[in-house]
Amino acid sequence: MKVYKALTIAGSDSGGGAGIQADLKTFQMLDVYGMSALTAITVQNTLGVHGIYDIPLEGIEKQIEAVLSDLGADAAKTGMLSQPEVIEMVAGCVRRSGLSQLVVDPVMVAKGGASLLAVSAQQALRDKLLPLAAVVTPNIPEAEVLTGLRIETLDEMKKAAALLVRELGAGAAIVKGGHRSGDPTDVIFDGESYHLMEAERYETRHTHGTGCTFSAAICAELAKGRTLLEAAHTAKQFITLAIREELGIGQGHGPTNHWAYAREKAAGRA
Numbered sequence: 001m002k003v004y005k006a007l008t009i010a011g012s013d014s015g016g017g018a019g020i021q022a023d024l025k026t027f028q029m030l031d032v033y034g035m036s037a038l039t040a041i042t043v044q045n046t047l048g049v050h051g052i053y054d055i056p057l058e059g060i061e062k063q064i065e066a067v068l069s070d071l072g073a074d075a076a077k078t079g080m081l082s083q084p085e086v087i088e089m090v091a092g093c094v095r096r097s098g099l100s101q102l103v104v105d106p107v108m109v110a111k112g113g114a115s116l117l118a119v120s121a122q123q124a125l126r127d128k129l130l131p132l133a134a135v136v137t138p139n140i141p142e143a144e145v146l147t148g149l150r151i152e153t154l155d156e157m158k159k160a161a162a163l164l165v166r167e168l169g170a171g172a173a174i175v176k177g178g179h180r181s182g183d184p185t186d187v188i189f190d191g192e193s194y195h196l197m198e199a200e201r202y203e204t205r206h207t208h209g210t211g212c213t214f215s216a217a218i219c220a221e222l223a224k225g226r227t228l229l230e231a232a233h234t235a236k237q238f239i240t241l242a243i244r245e246e247l248g249i250g251q252g253h254g255p256t257n258h259w260a261y262a263r264e265k266a267a268g269r270a
């Protein structure tokens with residue numbers, strides 16, 4: 001049996017709903033072997049981020065090199081990168097390793113409002129990492145920062161997705177609609193055409209880690225050799241079920257249910 005491998009370069013969420021923990025759970029549930037390079041330790045639970053401890057740059061780089069030089073990765077994703085020098089170093093590692101299946105989730109702010117990326121790092125993200133991305137997956141506020149556009153309508157989401165590809169150099173872009181009112185439709189631009197991914201909106205406060213989980217699912221599917229559109233559609237199903245089957249734990253914004261997709265699939269419903 002071939003073992004597919006995915007690497008996440010992201011921050012730790014002690015609460016287990018977002019960051020590295022969400023990524024590894026998602027990889028596992030999609031039958032992909034998960035590996036991680038930790039960029040920062042957040043002191044976090046469903047009530048918010050209570051502290052951030054950045055990992056020294058050298059320590060992050062050594063984790064990436066240790067994983068890639070021995071195990072190798074079929075795909076990788078980035079999440080919380082925290083500082084501009086981390087972005088530059090990660091871009092260098094990706095270029096040197098020739099890794100082509102890179103999912104960039106441009107994490108900037110946690111749902112509770114804590115900043116997970118220095119403002120001084122936004123430029124590095126745009127200039128250094130986006131051109132290396134097979135796909136970038138911003139939510140609407142992140143897409144606004146990266147493109148400088150104001151985004152409210154589906155048409156504006158399409159414009160932003162096209163700009164991320166045509167002007168900023170990403171291979172493809174998925175602008176996520178979770179932050180709009182109404183149905184959480186996501187817009188994909190793959191360099192040639194637009195695709196809409198529609199789903200029902202569930203009224204719940206348990207959406208902690210939705211972006212991390214969604215991008216990790218794309219990464220896992222790309223690692224298995226799926227096309228971008230196939231990977232995106234599986235990821236959309238994965239996150240929609242994870243939100244629908246909420247666990248209801250924690251006093252604040254709780255995690256999603258990383259088991260839901262596999263259970264529905266085993267029952268022949270996904």
Ligand SMILES: Nc1ncnc2c1ncn2[C@@H]1O[C@H](COP(=O)(O)OP(=O)(O)O)[C@@H](O)[C@H]1O
Nearest residue numbers: 139176177178179184200201202210211214239
């Ligand atoms: N309440 C919800 N019901 C159903 N899908 C949602 C809901 N909120 C977000 N999503 C979906 O979850 C995924 C992550 O989106 P979003 O929450 O916008 O990302 P982020 O966590 O980066 O802010 C997207 O596919 C989005 O459409």
Ligand SMILES: Cc1ncc(COP(=O)(O)O)c(N)n1
Nearest residue numbers: 011018019110209210211212
């Ligand atoms: C370590 C870490 N990374 C990322 C997020 C963003 O979470 P979300 O997916 O809800 O935007 C987070 N809260 N913590």
